[in-house]
Amino acid sequence: MAEVLLEVRNVNKAFGGVVTAKEVNMKVEKGEIHGLIGPNGAGKTTLLNLISGIYDVDGGQIFFKGEDVTKLPPYTRSRMGIGRTFQSPRFSPRSSIRDNLLVGTDLDNKMGYLSSFFGKKGADFDKEFEELIKIAGFTFDWDERINSLPYGQQKLLEIIRAMLSHPTVMLVDEPCAGLNMEEQNRVKDLLNKGLEQGMGIVLIEHSMEMVMSVCHNISVLNFGEIIAEGTPAEIQSNQQVIEAYLGKDEDTLAGGAHVGN
Amino acid sequence: MDKAKSFVQKNLGTIIGAVVLTLVFFIVPNKGVVNAYIMKVINLGLIYFVAVAGLCVILGMGGQPTFSTAGMMGLGAYSVALLTTLKGWAPIPALLVSVLWVTLFSVVMGLALFRLKGSYFSFASIGFTSLIFTVLTNWLSLTGGPDGIKNIPRLGIGNLVCQNYYDYFRVLFFIALACYLIVQRIRKSYLGRALGCVRDNEIAAQCMGINAYRTKVISFVIAGAFAAFAGGLYALHERYISPAPFQYDQSAIYLIMIMLGGVNSTGGALIGSLFMTWLPERIRFLAAYSRLIYGIGVIILMNVMPMGIMGLVDNFRYKMRKKMKKNQSAETPVKEAE
Numbered sequence: 001m002a003e004v005l006l007e008v009r010n011v012n013k014a015f016g017g018v019v020t021a022k023e024v025n026m027k028v029e030k031g032e033i034h035g036l037i038g039p040n041g042a043g044k045t046t047l048l049n050l051i052s053g054i055y056d057v058d059g060g061q062i063f064f065k066g067e068d069v070t071k072l073p074p075y076t077r078s079r080m081g082i083g084r085t086f087q088s089p090r091f092s093p094r095s096s097i098r099d100n101l102l103v104g105t106d107l108d109n110k111m112g113y114l115s116s117f118f119g120k121k122g123a124d125f126d127k128e129f130e131e132l133i134k135i136a137g138f139t140f141d142w143d144e145r146i147n148s149l150p151y152g153q154q155k156l157l158e159i160i161r162a163m164l165s166h167p168t169v170m171l172v173d174e175p176c177a178g179l180n181m182e183e184q185n186r187v188k189d190l191l192n193k194g195l196e197q198g199m200g201i202v203l204i205e206h207s208m209e210m211v212m213s214v215c216h217n218i219s220v221l222n223f224g225e226i227i228a229e230g231t232p233a234e235i236q237s238n239q240q241v242i243e244a245y246l247g248k249d250e251d252t253l254a255g256g257a258h259v260g261n
Numbered sequence: 262m263d264k265a266k267s268f269v270q271k272n273l274g275t276i277i278g279a280v281v282l283t284l285v286f287f288i289v290p291n292k293g294v295v296n297a298y299i300m301k302v303i304n305l306g307l308i309y310f311v312a313v314a315g316l317c318v319i320l321g322m323g324g325q326p327t328f329s330t331a332g333m334m335g336l337g338a339y340s341v342a343l344l345t346t347l348k349g350w351a352p353i354p355a356l357l358v359s360v361l362w363v364t365l366f367s368v369v370m371g372l373a374l375f376r377l378k379g380s381y382f383s384f385a386s387i388g389f390t391s392l393i394f395t396v397l398t399n400w401l402s403l404t405g406g407p408d409g410i411k412n413i414p415r416l417g418i419g420n421l422v423c424q425n426y427y428d429y430f431r432v433l434f435f436i437a438l439a440c441y442l443i444v445q446r447i448r449k450s451y452l453g454r455a456l457g458c459v460r461d462n463e464i465a466a467q468c469m470g471i472n473a474y475r476t477k478v479i480s481f482v483i484a485g486a487f488a489a490f491a492g493g494l495y496a497l498h499e500r501y502i503s504p505a506p507f508q509y510d511q512s513a514i515y516l517i518m519i520m521l522g523g524v525n526s527t528g529g530a531l532i533g534s535l536f537m538t539w540l541p542e543r544i545r546f547l548a549a550y551s552r553l554i555y556g557i558g559v560i561i562l563m564n565v566m567p568m569g570i571m572g573l574v575d576n577f578r579y580k581m582r583k584k585m586k587k588n589q590s591a592e593t594p595v596k597e598a599e
């Protein structure tokens with residue numbers, strides 16, 4: 001069995017009366033893409049926010065490489081190696097593409113403000129970036145503002161930014177929402193590149209085609225509860241999952257674009 | 262030959278900048294070019310720019326509107342004034358020590374103020390500046406209250422003392438240049454990028470390993486250091502200070518300076534500082550209405566050019582570049598990127 005990189009243990013979270021995580025358990029191993037699926041509002045994004053530390057858990061624990069990170073602030077968790085993307089890309093729209101992406105390399109280099117001010121250079125950003133952007137399959141002007149790019153390219157760049165920081169675990173929230181088929185394939189290639197580098201990946205995705213083809217394991221969330229866990233084949237034939245999620249909506253089955261908040 | 266040509270092309274901006282600066286340095290401080298009064302106004306503009314340079318970091322890069330500038334300047338100015346007049350210190354050590362302790366004080370204030378989020382931070386910074394103003398006005402035995410402090414010595418080292426506003430200009434010129442370069446350096450360093458992340462999306466910043474609280478406090482401390490330095494220079498330039506210029510509404514003027522020039526541009530901050538120092542002198546006869554004029558001005562400014570003068574310039578350059586690229590790609594077939 002591969003090394004367990006991330007473990008969510010009996011995690012609970014509620015917003016007022018809305019329970020978004022109820023005794024959630026999940027394990028992510030090195031070299032696996034772990035799918036997280038479920039209907040809208042099931043609590044998928046909330047779970048990522050709990051893992052990355054944006055929300056505090058009401059109960060339960062989160063372990064990263066065997067270490068309890070439940071009480072640690074988000075920036076510490078990301079420095080330890082929990083990287084992520086967001087459901088809709090979160091960049092500095094007015095900053096250049098270069099500045100937006102360099103932040104990933106800065107994190108990887110454990111850059112300090114003073115050493116950077118005095119001209120310390122980190123790892124070769126250009127070379128690594130070139131490799132990743134080749135996979136993403138488009139080119140652009142470095143100094144252009146990031147919001148001048150099409151939505152799909154921004155989403156790809158957000159994955160690249162996370163990858164530039166060389167996370168151990170990468171949390172990816174609906175990377176394919178709003179992307180065309182070609183771009184979706186590029187997402188796949190990037191995730192596979194991440195696996196090659198030895199990451200464990202958590203993937204939230206509504207496109208079933210994507211989920212079933214890239215994930216090694218899948219957890220299904222419904223009203224904050226994990227109702228099933230297993231390989232894609234097991235999930236596809238699970239009666240409870242079909243009733244709660246898969247069977248209901250033909251669109252999601254067909255892999256139709258779903259744009260979330 | 263070719264090499265020399267490409268060097269010139271690559272560094273065209275720097276070369277032009279250096280030439281212009283050299284010309285300004287030698288031409289401006291001459292009685293035949295500007296009279297003493299204008300020289301004084303320009304000097305004040307440069308001193309304010311030093312303070313506004315700090316705003317470039319905390320507001321421009323970090324997106325945190327602070328009204329603490331005038332307060333920190335006040336602390337710097339009074340500290341220099343007291344150390345030189347009461348203790349008989351030389352101007353430069355007084356300046357250094359004042360900047361140092363106000364910077365340390367900024368650490369404490371920054372830690373406290375950034376417990377508050379968003380506009381609460383701004384409101385608290387108004388309170389902070391008002392508090393300092395109250396102390397400066399009422400601690401009669403130390404500060405002389407509203408009467409202020411007179412006979413502050415001139416800026417200088419040993420026998421090298423600024424004798425007139427032209428001398429002051431020659432010194433302030435290099436100080437402003439240094440501040441400009443420091444801010445530009447910050448802008449291109451990790452701190453600048455991190456502040457940009459915090460400004461636009463604090464959560465995303467945290468998830469990229471950036472400690473938002475610490476980063477904001479650092480920007481506050483840098484702003485405090487610049488403001489204290491500006492305050493000290495102000496005292497040594499005016500040679501008389503009273504609490505009045507360190508009220509929080511003066512902080513609003515500094516914010517207008519940076520917004521007018523363009524919140525994202527250090528050069529813009531310089532333009533804004535000089536313009537907003539010159540303008541009130543120019544429209545002195547309207548002084549009674551100055552607040553009304555500023556108020557309306559800000560509303561128009563924010564609507565017409567939210568990114569200030571340099572924002573307009575930027576947009577223009579951006580459009581030109583795009584146009585040029587389009588023409589280029591129309592002429593030559595696109596080279597496949599390796």
Ligand SMILES: Nc1ncnc2c1ncn2[C@@H]1O[C@H](COP(=O)(O)OP(=O)(O)OP(=O)(O)O)[C@@H](O)[C@H]1O
Nearest residue numbers: 015018020039040041042043044045046047260261
């Ligand atoms: N900060 C918050 N405050 C209050 N309620 C919240 C908050 N964040 C999420 N919720 C609620 O928690 C529930 C789960 O939301 P979440 O975003 O995790 O769903 P999701 O599974 O990611 O859905 P989608 O597929 O639409 O992205 C929703 O009902 C949402 O309204």
Ligand SMILES: [Mg+2]
Nearest residue numbers: 044045087260
């Ligand atoms: Mg979601």
